[in-house]
Amino acid sequence: MKILFVAPWIPSPERPRSLILLRMLAAEHEVRFLGLVRNSAERRLAAQLPVADPVLVDNSRLGSVARSFRSLLTGDSLQTGYADPAALVPRLRQEIASWRPDAVHFNVFRTAHLVEAAAPVPVVIDLDEFRSEYYAQLAAEGSNPLWRALGRIEQPRMRAREQRLVQAGVPIILSGPEVPGPPTPGTAVVRSPCDFPLRPPGQVAGPVVLFVGRLSYEANVVGLHWFVRSCWAQLRAAVPDVTLRVVGADPPRSVRALVGDGIELHANVPEVTPYYADATVAIAPIFRGTGIQLKMIQSLAAGVPTVTSSTVASRAGVRDGVHLRVADTPDEWVRAVRDLLTDSASANGMAAAGREWAVAEHGTEAVRQQLARAYGMLSAPRPQRDSPVGG
CATH class of the missing domain: 3.40.50 (Rossmann fold)
Structure with missing residues (x-):
C-alpha cells in the first residue's frame, strides 16, 4: 500500500x-x-x-x-x-x-x-x-x-x-x-x-519517588504542585529519608521553586531510563486530562511500582491493587506511596503485573x-x- x-x-x-x-x-x-x-x-x-x-x-x-x-x-x-x-x-x-x-x-x-x-x-x-x-x-x-x-x-x-x-x-x-x-x-x-526497557534488578538505592513529565504541560505542573502541597509533608513524616525526584523538560519557575526539602529537579535530561532504574515508586498525580499517560506506561514497562489517579487508571484499563495503586485524596496518595515504599513483596508483585500489562498492550508487536x-x-x-x- x-x-x-x-x-x-x-x-x-x-x-x-x-x-x-x-x-x-x-x-x-x-x-x-x-x-x-x-x-x-x-x-x-x-x-x-x-x-x-x-x-x-x-x-x-x-x-x-x-x-x-x-x-x-x-x-x-x-x-x-x-x-x-x-x-x-x-x-x-x-x-x-x-x-x-x-x-x-x-x-x-x-x-x-x-x-x-x-x-x-x-x-x-x-x-x-x-x-x-x-x-x-x-x-x-x-x-x-x-x-x-x-x-x-x-x-x-x-x-x-x-x-x-x-x-x-x-x-x-x-x-x-x-x-x-x-x-x-x-x-x-x-x-x-512503548518498548521501554525493564530496569536491571537490584539497582534501587531508595527510597525515591519519581515524577517524569513534560513540565511545560499545564496538567503535569498542576498535578505535581498538588502532590507536593497536599501529600509531601505527610509522606516525609512517614518515610523521613524519602526523596522526590522530578524529571522533565522546560520546567517553569514555579516548578524550580519546589527544589529543597527532599525534592530534586532534573531538567531537560537526554534520557529518562536511568531515573526509572533508580526509582522505588513512580507517581502520575494527574486529575485532569485525556488519553493514556505515557509516564504511567513507561513506569509500568520499566517494572517500577506506580501510583496514579482513578482518572488515569480508568482510561488505561489498569486495575487498582493488581497493576498499580490508585489514589485520589491526599490520604489515599500518602498511604499508597508509603505502602509501596515499605512493603517490597507487594510492590514487586504489582510491578511484575504492571510490566506484563504494558508489554501486552503497548509493546511493538x-x-x-x-x-x-x-x-x-x-x-x-x-x-x-x-x-x-x-x-
Whole structure:
C-alpha cells in the first residue's frame, strides 16, 4: 500500500507516538511524508525520518500564532488554524495528484481540517484522543482564568469538527478505549507504542519517588504542585529519608521553586531510563486530562511500582491493587506511596503485573497488530453521511 503520512510537525523522540507509528507503517508499506517545519533544526530532524525525500512546508511560529488569532474570528479551531499555512493544502493536493497514494494518514487533530483536501483518496486520522474533552475539563477546572477562557473557546469548535468526522465515517484512530461508554462507531484503538526497557534488578538505592513529565504541560505542573502541597509533608513524616525526584523538560519557575526539602529537579535530561532504574515508586498525580499517560506506561514497562489517579487508571484499563495503586485524596496518595515504599513483596508483585500489562498492550508487536486492524477500516463499508465533513 502507498501511504501519504501527513503531520503538523516532525515526528521525533519528543513525539514518540508519531515517530514509532510512522516507522511501523514504513516497515510494511511504501510511505511518503508531508509535514510542517519551523526552522533548520526541524529540517535536520526530518532528514532522519524512515522515509525517502520528506516533503516539508514552512510553518513559522509567528505565522502560526497569527492564524490562531484569526481563528478566533472565523470560528475555526485554534489548533487547526495554528497548523494551516497557505502552502499546505496546495502541496497536499500536489502530492496526491503526482504520487497517487492508496491512503492518506493524518496525524493528530491539527490536521483534521485537511481531510476534505485529500478526496477522493481514502483517509484515516490518528486523533490520539477526542481532544475536545480535555478543553472541556480546562474550561471547568483550568488553573487560571486564561486557561479556562481558552477551554471555553476551543472545546465547542474542536467537538464540532470531531463530530463531523464521525458522521462522515472517517476512520479514526484513538490511543485508548473511550471512557465511559461504548466506542464511537468508526474508531479503532491503537495504543502508543512503548518498548521501554525493564530496569536491571537490584539497582534501587531508595527510597525515591519519581515524577517524569513534560513540565511545560499545564496538567503535569498542576498535578505535581498538588502532590507536593497536599501529600509531601505527610509522606516525609512517614518515610523521613524519602526523596522526590522530578524529571522533565522546560520546567517553569514555579516548578524550580519546589527544589529543597527532599525534592530534586532534573531538567531537560537526554534520557529518562536511568531515573526509572533508580526509582522505588513512580507517581502520575494527574486529575485532569485525556488519553493514556505515557509516564504511567513507561513506569509500568520499566517494572517500577506506580501510583496514579482513578482518572488515569480508568482510561488505561489498569486495575487498582493488581497493576498499580490508585489514589485520589491526599490520604489515599500518602498511604499508597508509603505502602509501596515499605512493603517490597507487594510492590514487586504489582510491578511484575504492571510490566506484563504494558508489554501486552503497548509493546511493538501488540501495537503493530492494532494498527493493521485499524487500517482494515479503510476497506469496511462506510456509514451513510449525515452531513458533510466540512463546515
